[in-house]
Amino acid sequence: AQSVTQLGSHVSVSEGALVLLRCNYSSSVPPYLFWYVQYPNQGLQLLLKYTSAATLVKGINGFEAEFKKSETSFHLTKPSAHMSDAAEYFCAVSSNQAGTALIFGKGTTLSVSS
Amino acid sequence: EAGVTQFPSHSVIEKGQTVTLRCDPISGHDNLYWYRRVMGKEIKFLLHFVKESKQDESGMPNNRFLAERTGGTYSTLKVQPAELEDSGVYFCASSPGTSGIFSYNEQFFGPGTRLTVL
Numbered sequence A: 001a002q003s004v005t006q007l008g009s010h011v012s013v014s015e016g017a018l019v020l021l022r023c024n025y026s027s028s029v030p031p032y033l034f035w036y037v038q039y040p041n042q043g044l045q046l047l048l049k050y051t052s053a054a055t056l057v058k059g060i061n062g063f064e065a066e067f068k069k070s071e072t073s074f075h076l077t078k079p080s081a082h083m084s085d086a087a088e089y090f091c092a093v094s095s096n097q098a099g100t101a102l103i104f105g106k107g108t109t110l111s112v113s114s
Numbered sequence B: 001e002a003g004v005t006q007f008p009s010h011s012v013i014e015k016g017q018t019v020t021l022r023c024d025p026i027s028g029h030d031n032l033y034w035y036r037r038v039m040g041k042e043i044k045f046l047l048h049f050v051k052e053s054k055q056d057e058s059g060m061p062n063n064r065f066l067a068e069r070t071g072g073t074y075s076t077l078k079v080q081p082a083e084l085e086d087s088g089v090y091f092c093a094s095s096p097g098t099s100g101i102f103s104y105n106e107q108f109f110g111p112g113t114r115l116t117v118l
Helices: none
Strands: A002-007 A010-014 A019-027 A031-038 A044-050 A056-058 A064-068 A073-078 A087-095 A108-113 B005-007 B010-013 B019-024 B031-037 B043-050 B053-056 B065-068 B075-079 B088-095 B113-117
Touching (some): A010 A019, A019 A108, A044 A056, A044 A064, B010 B019, B031 B075
Parallel strands (some): A010 A108
Antiparallel strands (some): A031 A044, B005 B019, B088 B113
């Protein structure tokens, strides 16, 4: 069985500050891990993914995440927040079998203030 | 290339009525998924089509939900009769066919249909 826990349903940062969104997973098989972002009135967009290659994964818009097996974590970071980063972020896990469904966390809403 | 499209974007219906949601995947994508997010909860998997066949429908909540994908192109999700707890956002996603058992294929999501049952 697989599950995802996102710590903090809301995170607020100032523009220019570090963004850290936390994600812990549980999986009985080698996982694939993902971060998706949803801007208002849009669909989910893939930010980055871990598929058992490099443990430090770089994504779009300056985001990156590190897969830590010992901590079962896949936290999302960005060194300097922009106003345009305000959105809802979802961590998801799937097995490494092609075509399997994604299991999502509850989402974290990021607010960025000027 | 057009992305995944969903219709309608919003639907408001009375309890007991029927609603049909439509998803058009990216052209050529064999895999089509339906997910649902009930307010305040996580996005949950409903079912997975490979072409016109249901590969996995373990997430379908009950027999009031019927999904079809005739001809392996667009898909419909019908809720009949709708209940209050069916309210939420229904997402559709598609991905290309698989090239190997451990191959990864990104799921591309549509904007969702927001369903409100009164």
